[in-house]
Amino acid sequence: MNWSTRSDAASATFRNSEGLRTLLDRLQSNGGTGWRTDPEAAELMRYAADRYAALARKHGLDPWEAAAAAFDAMRAPATLRAEDPWAIVTRAVQVTCIAEERAQGLLCSVHQARRPRVSSYHDAERFSDREHALLDYHPAFRTDPVDALPETSEPPRQVQSAVEDAISLFTLLGWQPDRARGAVEYICGRLADAVSRASAYESLRRDYEARALLDIPQRAWIAMLRAVLGISDHMHEHTTAGRGILLRLLVGEHLRSLLHDDDLVADIVDNLPRAHE
Template sequence: MNQNPGAKDARPLTFRDSEGLRRLLTRLGSAGQDAWRRDPEASELMAFTAQRYAALARKHGLDPWEAATAAFVVMRAAATVRADDPWAVVTQAVKITCIAEERSQGLLCSVDKARRAEVSVHHDAERFSDREHELPEYHPAFRSAPADEVLEVAGQHRVVASAVHDAVTFFVLLGWPESRSHEGVELVCGRLADAPSRISAFDTLRRDVTTRVLLDLPQRAWTTMLRALLGSCDDVREQTMRGRGILYRLISGESVRDLLGDEDLVEPVVVNAPRMLS
């Protein structure tokens, strides 16, 4: 028998493969808002997605369709279609969402809050009766610190909160969507607080495709935001005010007006602003 040796590999491309998923998402994206509701292949995709992530959902105490909903959200992001491996991006995003959903149930807060590092570090809510000792005996909230230490910490928190607010304002004034500016700045600040150094936070975030996809930012816009917030990793400039980024400059006393007067800082932020609806 004369058979084509490559015939066995010429199987039809389906959404079960990353390239097939990219093809389907591209077609659904160009077919209009109702395509996901009407298209039979889209229905098959969501049923397959619920089955694919069922074990992951159950691991975090969720229904498989809750994982499928998280996948649906990230599948509609333009950055997912452009990713090297769309299924890998979807899987990572679903994993992050499942963890946040589980944490939100334990912390009795919203999923968005549970994603934040400063919230997720807390333990799950407990009943007073769950512990043998009375609440004032073990809870740190009932321990008092010296008055001068309390005032110093409160002052530091106000300075940081003001710097975060001004950083968001800086991006919004330069044409960035407000929602993505706010989410991006808060996410970078949360990762910076957990990282051993500013440079480490920059490198980790720069390679974090899932976070960029969730923010729906192109790679160039994401890198520009990181470089503006955290500064340059170049050994020559990293110890300068410009090299340390606008978060450091704002905490050091500069204002948004001062930053807007820095043409070398402003130009790349304006040029790489994401052209999308906020």
């Protein structure tokens, strides 16, 4: 026989509001020790689990989770003073069950789910569970086709001027014009796609196919990289050798000034590509 159908008078007293008030007053006396020692406390919790089982299942919870919410409400001083203690407990259990369900859907704590500004959001869901494609879900996920993008403008004149001056420097110091232009423009193109000058330098240093395509010996290729991009070394980071001629030209230094840099000129001249190489 179900325990709720017992005829025991002691277990039946708390089923009405006044009986619950009397029992709670006794359980909470002496600092609440009655909750641990009074046999009727266990009967009350079993009754609460049975009473709120349907409400708990409605929100996807276990009946004993609803009983735990009822326990918290019963310990509140306001419940003792209420005109109908069971009404207070029932409402508290209902609110807690709703918050528990929303917390599970929102992937947050129950405390957060009780807040209106949080509970107003819809439940978290996987994009793969939706019938429509991700791009149809929200405009923020859409991108225009590549051919619809506006044409990119030409590089700024300052950049073009710096590239031309760099080519002129190598030409004046003995490089063949076509070879100098092809190599400098290739370096600048790779630099535009790199995250930093140092990474561009390391990538180009190992680019054997480009060196073969441009027909430049390794010694001359490394010297050109060192001159254009600067020395990839923290010790030279803030020196003229570390900046490279491209950066120096971009910040306003003139070609004539570069030609007066003896170390730069000597490095380029000493590593010129020879006719037999």
